[in-house]
Amino acid sequence: MRRSAGDTALSARKITRRSLFLGASQLAFMGVLGLRMRYMQVDQADEFRLLADENRIRIHLLPPARGMIYDRLGTAIAENEQTFRIVIRREDSADLDQSLAALERLIGLSAEDQARVRKELKEANPSAPVTIADRMDWDSFTLVAANGPALPGVTPDVGLSRNYPLKGDFAHVLGYVGPVSERDLAKLEDPDELLTIPKFQIGKTGVENKLEDVLRGQAGTLSVEQNAYGRIIRELGRKEGTQGAAVQLTVDHRLQNFTHAILAGESAAAVVIDVETGDVMAAASAPSFDPNLFVRGISYAAYDSLLNNDHRPLPAKTVQGAYPPGSTFKLVTAMAALSAGVIGAEDTVYCRGYTEVGGRRFHCWKRSGHGAVDLVGSLKYSCDCYYYELAQRAGIEAISDMGRKLGLGEAFDLPMSAVSSGLLPTKEWKLANRGTDWVVGDSLNASIGQGFVLTTPMQLATMAARVATGRMISPRLVRSIDGVEQPLLDGAPLDVDQNLLRQVRKGMYAVSNDPRGGTAYRSRIADDTMKIAGKTGTSQVRNAVVNNNNVPWEQRDHALFVAFAPYDNPRYAVSVVVEHGGGGSTVAAPIARDIMLFALHGGLPPLEAYPSDQRGAAQARFDALDLRDTLAATKPQSRA
Missing domain, CATH: 3.90.1310.10 (Penicillin-binding protein 2a (Domain 2))
Incomplete structure (x- = not known):
């Protein structure tokens, strides 16, 4: 059908409008594109020239x-x-x-x-x-x-x-x-x-x-x-x-510096714990080394000198060093026997200088014997025969169980390297690790901290803190992270008779304060408000009984001391181990007293804290210490 003239004209007008619209759109697009090209080629020419020169981001x-x-x-x-x-x-x-x-x-x-x-x-x-x-x-x-x-x-x-x-x-x-x-x-x-x-x-x-x-x-x-x-x-x-x-x-840099200074020249370790919180106030291993050497690249010669030093400066002895605790372990044996009810605090054991078991004599350190001794006397004199008898009555399992309650045999969760658990032996342990049965002689050796028993200075300080407070004190090293206080560890009451702990504490007081035979009496504190209670220890590193002065340094006995103070209101517990130092009473106890007094006073203690006949020596000792001025540790002046 032929279209009318009107329809044809209308169609032509629509096509014309569309053509104009499309043409205008194309013209506008080309205009924008041209402007963009001009901007990029002219205005940004220098920038794109740089990018074109193989630049990379x-x-x-x-x-x-x-x-x-x-x-x-x-x-x-x-x-x-x-x-x-x-x-x-x-x-x-x-x-x-x-x-x-x-x-x-x-x-x-x-x-x-x-x-x-x-x-x-x-x-x-x-x-x-x-x-x-x-x-x-x-x-x-x-x-x-x-x-x-x-x-x-x-x-x-x-x-x-x-x-x-x-x-x-x-x-x-x-x-x-x-x-x-x-x-x-x-x-x-x-x-x-x-x-x-x-x-x-x-x-x-x-x-x-x-x-x-x-x-x-x-x-x-x-x-x-x-x-x-x-x-x-x-x-x-x-x-x-x-x-x-x-x-x-948790550590105090002033106390840490003082502890290192007082341990100078020794192969030793010392730990101070706040008995209320478990905070580790000081943990010093001697000798030490400058860690900056490792950061900047230590030479082979310098590293070899550290590695081959017989005083072992590289290990953290406070947590890695596992030592026979010697007579400090008698606190554990005493608590085990008292808790088991095999002996009372007032009961006595006669010491004639040795105990004979199975045809073998186990000697007391005092060959002439101590006579009849009770609990306090056994700790005061450190009578070995008393503990030989307790070991036979209580048995090794009870002793090891008590050791664990007091913090021994445990690798504490501290952010330090190679924290040791030490060793609290049992019959099962010996059979599995030595292939032989447990014998009575093993129990006697263990009762005085010899034989298979091994402890670290951190564990010994913890033991002293638990004895002092009767609570499950555990050491804490991190106080806060980004200002957020870290939780204190469980300080629940110990699962032991608190009355028995008081009896043991009396014995520790006698060790340091009884002039009639207290093994650490020379290391007492003269200030009545800060009386120290402790226990000496000497652990053998060889089987033969020979005077320490007659053998090389590496064959001498270890010297140990554990303590807390003040006796009436404990604030700190301390442990000191001096490798091959000899006697605990003559070497470790004086060091522990100095460290304890510094902790209690927050600086070098006044000379009045020492017995009058020891003040001159204390002054000379402090004068010789290598203390940094920045630690604000002033020299003590006597007011006497």
């Missing part, structure tokens, strides 16, 4: 600042110090040979360091920075920075490194940090990307290692624009990392 990790560690008073004992270094990344090292050659001319980069850099670059992630030189002086650092254009891929960097301002005082508690190793990475299923950065520092031992996750922090990022030669054109953006958590320990 790189995202670099920014290592976070490690968390600080403080003592209970807020003094920094592990901090971060600024260091100058230069780094290089494999993806940016367009001409490594040229860069290393230039650095050799500028700062004298050795052939060994050049070989190390090549090796580390080959093994590292392409984007990970490899340190060329660290701890540079300012002049060398600025010289490298000024010659940046001639050093493709080399970047001057201001970093942070760990520093321990009190050096050896906290070496065994804090441990130290060091560069991450393949062995460290192998222990982790999904290692933090930070750990792929060569020479990134992580905790190796002690608190630094055990609290690594909270101390490390979180990485930041740096976006930079680089040209084809690895030179940084500009910084595009920076997101700072999150510093690791601040950790506050």
Whole structure:
């Protein structure tokens, strides 16, 4: 059917309008496109010329600042110090040979360091920075920075490194940090990307290692624009990392320093515990070492001198050293026998100088014997025969059970390396580990802290704290993390008769305060408000009974002492172990008294705290101590 003229005209008008609309749209689009092209080609010509020159944008990790560690008073004992270094990344090292050659001319980069850099670059992630030189002086650092254009891929960097301002005082508690190793990475299923950065520092031992996750922090990022030669054109953006958590320990840096000073020259350990909270106030192992040496790279010669030192400066003796406790263990044997009801506090045992069992004589340290002794007398005189008799009546199982109640035989959950559980032997243990049955002689040896029994200084201090309070005191080393107080450990009453504990405490008081034979009477405290109660111990390291003066140092007996004070209102418990020191009464007890008095007074004690005939020696001893002025420990002045 033919269309009418009107329909044809209407259709033509619609097509014309659509054509005009489409044409206008195309014209507008072309106009916008033209303007955009002009903007990019004219206004942004310089910027795109740079990008066209094979420029690249790189995202670099920014290592976070490690968390600080403080003592209970807020003094920094592990901090971060600024260091100058230069780094290089494999993806940016367009001409490594040229860069290393230039650095050799500028700062004298050795052939060994050049070989190390090549090796580390080959093994590292392409984007990970490899340190060329660290701890540079300012002049060398600025010289490298000024010659940046001639050093493709080399970047001057201001970093942070760990520093321990009190050096050896906290070496065994804090441990130290060091560069991450393949062995460290192998222990982790999904290692933090930070750990792929060569020479990134992580905790190796002690608190630094055990609290690594909270101390490390979180990485930041740096976006930079680089040209084809690895030179940084500009910084595009920076997101700072999150510093690791601040950790506050329970230790007192003044008491720790004093304890180290008083132990100088010995191979020894000492622990001080707050008997109310379980806070470890001091934990000193002597001799010590400067952990900064390990952070900065210790030499083979220096490490060998530490490793081969017969006084063993590397182990944390306070928690790693497992020693026969000697007569300090008589507190355990006494409590076991009293609790089992096989003897009363007033009952006596006759000591004639030895006990004969199975045709073998077990001697008392006093060969002439002590005569009839009760509980208090047995502790005061440290009579061995009394405890030989108790061991036969109570048995090893009861003794070991009591030892566990008093804190022995337990590896405490402390953030220190290789915490030992010591050893409280049983019949089952001997059969499984020695392949022989338990015999009565084993019980007699164990009753006086010899034979198979092993304890750590931390356990001995805990034992003294539990005896002093009658509560399940456990040592605590971390006070707060990022200001959040860490919970105190369970201090519930001990599952023992509190009246029996009071009898044992009377015996400990007599040890230190009874002039008629108390083995630690020479180490008493003259201040009536701070009377000390303790127990001496001497543990043999050889079978033969020979005078310590007639054998080499390493064959001499260990000297031990445990104590708490004040007797009427205990505040602190202390343990001291002096390896091959000889007698506990003559060597360990005087040291423990000095440490206890410092803890009680919060500084060097007044001379009036000592018996009048010992004040001159105390003054001379304090004058000779290597105490830092920063510890605010003033020399005592007598008011007498």
